[in-house]
Amino acid sequence: MNPNAMRSTCATILLFILAGCSSSPSEADMRAALIKQAEATGVSQLAPNYKEAIGKTKLVGCSKADAGGYKCDISNATGGVVSARFVKADGAWAVVAER
DSSP states (O other): OOHHHHHHHHHHHHHHHHHHHTOOOOHHHHHHHHHHHHHHHTHHHHOTTHHHHHHTOEEEEEEEOTTSSEEEEEEOTTSOEEEEEEEEETTEEEEEOOO
């Protein structure tokens, strides 16, 4: 392979890797973050069916948040839509409380 083709191939691979790092959370990521937050805040003890309720949520869409991470719209089983901000920390997505 000639040097120019090798550089081009390496640059393309790097772009795909970087694009994957900067993408918004998936629906599975969002649900995992909500479950983690529910368990950390004690909701899991108050609502034993919290995992079932979170399992019914749908990710409507996300956009980059001014404060970092992504602001995502989430619809619940009854059709209500709420917004939450998600940031990636230690390789996993987390819900961040807005101030």
